Amino acid sequence: MSVPPLSLQQLKLKCQHCSLKSLCIPVGLPAADIRLLEKIVNSQITIHKGKALFSQDQAFQGFYTVRSGAFKYVYQTPTSQDQILAFYLPGDFFGLDALHTEKHPATAIALQESSVCQVDFDQLLKLSHQIPSLQRFILNLMSEQTCESLTMALPNQTAEQRMIGFLLQLSEHSERRGYSSKQFSLPMQNKEIANHLGLAVETVSRTFTDLAQHNLIDISQKTVTLLDLETLRARTRLNQASSKKAPPNNRFS
Amino acid sequence: MSVPPLSLQQLKLKCQHCSLKSLCIPVGLPAADIRLLEKIVNSQITIHKGKALFSQDQAFQGFYTVRSGAFKYVYQTPTSQDQILAFYLPGDFFGLDALHTEKHPATAIALQESSVCQVDFDQLLKLSHQIPSLQRFILNLMSEQTCESLTMALPNQTAEQRMIGFLLQLSEHSERRGYSSKQFSLPMQNKEIANHLGLAVETVSRTFTDLAQHNLIDISQKTVTLLDLETLRARTRLNQASSKKAPPNNRFS
DNA sequence: CGTCCTATTGATCCTGGTCAATAGGTGTGG
DNA sequence: CCACACCTATTGACCAGGATCAATAGGACG
Numbered sequence: 001m002s003v004p005p006l007s008l009q010q011l012k013l014k015c016q017h018c019s020l021k022s023l024c025i026p027v028g029l030p031a032a033d034i035r036l037l038e039k040i041v042n043s044q045i046t047i048h049k050g051k052a053l054f055s056q057d058q059a060f061q062g063f064y065t066v067r068s069g070a071f072k073y074v075y076q077t078p079t080s081q082d083q084i085l086a087f088y089l090p091g092d093f094f095g096l097d098a099l100h101t102e103k104h105p106a107t108a109i110a111l112q113e114s115s116v117c118q119v120d121f122d123q124l125l126k127l128s129h130q131i132p133s134l135q136r137f138i139l140n141l142m143s144e145q146t147c148e149s150l151t152m153a154l155p156n157q158t159a160e161q162r163m164i165g166f167l168l169q170l171s172e173h174s175e176r177r178g179y180s181s182k183q184f185s186l187p188m189q190n191k192e193i194a195n196h197l198g199l200a201v202e203t204v205s206r207t208f209t210d211l212a213q214h215n216l217i218d219i220s221q222k223t224v225t226l227l228d229l230e231t232l233r234a235r236t237r238l239n240q241a242s243s244k245k246a247p248p249n250n251r252f253s
Numbered sequence: 254m255s256v257p258p259l260s261l262q263q264l265k266l267k268c269q270h271c272s273l274k275s276l277c278i279p280v281g282l283p284a285a286d287i288r289l290l291e292k293i294v295n296s297q298i299t300i301h302k303g304k305a306l307f308s309q310d311q312a313f314q315g316f317y318t319v320r321s322g323a324f325k326y327v328y329q330t331p332t333s334q335d336q337i338l339a340f341y342l343p344g345d346f347f348g349l350d351a352l353h354t355e356k357h358p359a360t361a362i363a364l365q366e367s368s369v370c371q372v373d374f375d376q377l378l379k380l381s382h383q384i385p386s387l388q389r390f391i392l393n394l395m396s397e398q399t400c401e402s403l404t405m406a407l408p409n410q411t412a413e414q415r416m417i418g419f420l421l422q423l424s425e426h427s428e429r430r431g432y433s434s435k436q437f438s439l440p441m442q443n444k445e446i447a448n449h450l451g452l453a454v455e456t457v458s459r460t461f462t463d464l465a466q467h468n469l470i471d472i473s474q475k476t477v478t479l480l481d482l483e484t485l486r487a488r489t490r491l492n493q494a495s496s497k498k499a500p501p502n503n504r505f506s
Numbered sequence: 507c508g509t510c511c512t513a514t515t516g517a518t519c520c521t522g523g524t525c526a527a528t529a530g531g532t533g534t535g536g
Numbered sequence: 537c538c539a540c541a542c543c544t545a546t547t548g549a550c551c552a553g554g555a556t557c558a559a560t561a562g563g564a565c566g
Contacts, residue, residue: 075404079490085403097403099396105404125388135378142395143352146402150338150350151328151358153406155451159554162408190513198408200555205514237332412522443545453523458546 013043023091023176024065025119025137033131040123043067047110054095056107062120063095069114070187072196075106084196086149087111087188089170091177096121096142111187157236162197163207164236167217171226183225266296276344276429277318278372278390286384293376296320300363307348309360315373316348322367323440325449328359337449339402340364340441342423344430349374349395364440410489415450416460417489420470424479436478 015026015038026034047053053064056076071088085106088094098104099121128134157165175181186193190208194201211217216232218225226232268279268291279287300306306317309329324341338359341347351357352374381387410418428434439446443461447454464470469485471478479485 075407077490083407085406097396097400100393100400105400138392139395140353142392142399143350146395146398147350147353147358149399149402149406153338153402154328154336155408157451191511198410201513202515202556203554205512206554209514237330444543454545455524455547456522459522462546 014038015041015043018043018067020065020067020091020177025134027137028133029131036127036130040120040127042118042120043115045118046113046115047071049110049112049114051110053108053110053114053116054104056105057103060095060098060102060104060121062118062122062124063093063098064108064116064118066090066092066094067115067117070111071108071114072111072188072192073106073108082195084192087192087196089173089177089187091173093141093145096145111192159197159199159203160207160210161236162199163193163204163211164232166193166197167224167226168232168236170224171229181226182229183223186222186224267291268294268296271296271320273318273320273344273430278387280390281386282384289380289383293373293380295371295373296368298371299366299368300324302363302365302367304363306361306363306367306369307357309357311357313348313351313355313357313374315371315375315377316346316351317361317369317371319343319345319347320368320370323364324361324367325364325441325445326359326361335448337445340445340449342426342430342440344426346394346398349398364445412450412452412456413460413463414489415452416446416457416464417485419446419450420477420479421485421489423477424482434479435482436476439475439477 015021015024015034016031018024018026021027021034025037029037045053047069053071056074066088068090070090071094072084073086073088073094075083075085077083086094088108094108095104124134124138128138170184170186171181174184188196190204191201193199194204197204199207208217208219212219216226216228218227268274268277268287269284271277271279274280274287278290282290298306300322306324309327319341321343323343324347325337326339326341326347328336328338330336339347341361347361348357377387377391381391423437423439424434427437441449443457444454446452447457450457452460461470461472464485465472469479469481469488471480
C-alpha cells in the first residue's frame with residue numbers, strides 16, 4: 001500500500017511543527033535555525049510503560065525532553081532502596097545532571113507509553129557557536145533546574161502541605177502547556193507520590209480524601225480537579241507566618 | 254612608610270598563588286590562561302559577620318567562590334519565614350542559580366568574617382571562547398549543582414540520619430580541601446542547622462549529645478570529631494535495606 | 507475468573523515538635 | 537573589669553502528626 005511522502009505522523013516529529021516548540025529549544029529561533037536543530041534531535045524514541053529510557057550509571061549520550069507521556073526519575077541507593085527524585089511531564093527537560101560525571105545519576109522510567117526527543121549534547125554545543133542564543137538557552141535551563149531543586153529541597157512542611165505543593169506544581173505545569181490549571185491527571189500511583197514526597201502510602205490516600213471532604217479538590221480516576229486554589233495556596237504557607245511573637249530581629253541586618 | 258611592591262597579602266589574591274586554585278576555575282589551566290582569568294575576578298571582597306554578600310532579588314552580577322569564612326544561603330518566603338537552603342564553605346561556588354532570572358533567588362549571609370572572589374559571568378563566557386575547557390568547567394559546575402541539590406532533596410530520613418548526613422557532607426568538604434575528614438569546625442549555630450535540616454533546635458541538640466554518648470562523635474566548642482565513620486555511614490542508610498520481605502520486583506524491569 | 511497489586515480505612519505506637527525552665531555565652535555599657 | 541541583658545544551648549515533660557500494622561475493597565491483567 002502506498003503512503004504519502006510525508007505523513008502527518010512524520011510531520012509532527014519535526015521541531016517546526018511540534019506542539020511543544022514554544023516551550024522547547026526552538027523558542028524564538030528563526031525557521032532556518034530550527035532546521036539545523038532538527039538534525040541533531042532524535043525524535044523517534046518511544047518508551048513503553050515500566051521501561052527505562054536510561055539507567056543509573058549509564059553513559060551520558062545527550063539529554064531529553066518529554067514529548068508525551070510521563071517519567072519517574074529514580075535514584076537507587078547503595079542499599080537497594082529506591083527514591084523518586086522527580087517526575088517529568090511533556091515539555092520537561094532532563095538528563096543534564098549527568099554532564100559532570102558523564103553518567104546518569106538516576107534511572108528514568110516511563111509511567112505510561114511515552115515519547116521523548118533526545119538531543120545530542122556535543123552537537124548542540126557546536127551548534128551553539130553558530131546560534132548564540134542557544135548557549136544562553138542551555139545555561140538558563142541548567143540554572144533553572146538548579147534553582148528549582150534547591151527550593152524543592154525545603155524540608156519542614158506537614159504531609160498536607162507537601163501534598164498540596166505537589167498538586168500546585170502539577171497545576172502550574174499543566175497551565176504552562178496551555179491546559180487547565182484546575183484539572184489534570186495524575187500519571188503516577190499513590191505509592192509513587194508517597195515515595196517522592198517521603199510519606200506513607202496511607203497518608204497520601206488519607207490526605208486526598210481529607211482535601212476532597214473539605215471541597216478543596218475533587219479526585220476520581222487519577223484525574224484531579226482543584227476546586228479552591230486560593231485556600232490550597234494559603235494552606236501551603238507554613239505556620240501562617242508565625243506572627244505570635246514577632247521578634248525584633250526578623251530582618252537581615 | 255614604604256611597602257614592598259607586592260606584599261604577601263596581595264600575592265595571595267592572585268589566582269596563581271591561591272591556596273584553593275586546585276579546587277577552583279584555574280584547575281588544569283596553563284599559567285597564561287590563569288593570568289587572563291585573574292583579570293575578570295574580583296578577589297578583594299570581604300564580608301563581615303552577619304552581613305549579606307547579596308540579597309534576594311538583587312540583580313545578578315556574577316557568581317562567587319568562597320575564599321575563607323562561611324555563608325548561609327537564605328530564602329525568604331512570602332510569609333517572611335526564612336529557610337536556609339545551603340551553607341557555603343571555602344572552595345564552594347554559588348550564585349549561578351540566578352542566571353535564568355538575572356536575580357538572586359536567595360540571600361547570602363556571612364556566618365563569620367569571610368572573603369570571596371566575584372567572577373564576572375559575561376566576561377567569563379567571553380573568555381570561554383578563547384579557553385574551551387572553561388566552557389566545560391562552567392557546564393560541569395552547573396550540572397554538579399543540579400545533581401547535588403536533586404539528591405539533597407531526598408525526604409524520608411529520621412532526624413538522626415539527616416544530622417549524620419549533614420556531618421558527613423561537611424567531612425567530605427573538609428577532606429576535599431585537604432584537611433581532616435574526621436575533624437572540622439561548625440561555623441553555624443544549632444539554630445541554623447535546625448532550620449536547614451527542618452528540625453527543631455532541641456532535636457539538633459539532643460541528637461548531638463546522643464551521638465556523643467554513643468562515642469560516634471565528639472563535639473566541643475563548635476569543633477566536631479567523627480570517631481566512627483563506619484557506623485555513622487551505616488546509620489544513614491535508611492531502614493537497613495528493609496530485607497524483611499524481599500519482594501520479587503525490587504528491580505527495574 | 508482468579509491472582510496479584512494498589513487503594514482505602516481503622517487502630518496503635520513512636521519520633522520529633524512544642525512548651526517550659528535553666529544554664530551557658532557573648533557583647534555592651536557603666 | 538564586672539554586671540547586666542540578651543541570645544543560644546541544653547534538658548525534661550508532654551503531645552500530636554504521621555508511620556506502621558492489619559484487614560478489606562477495588563482494579564488490572566493474564
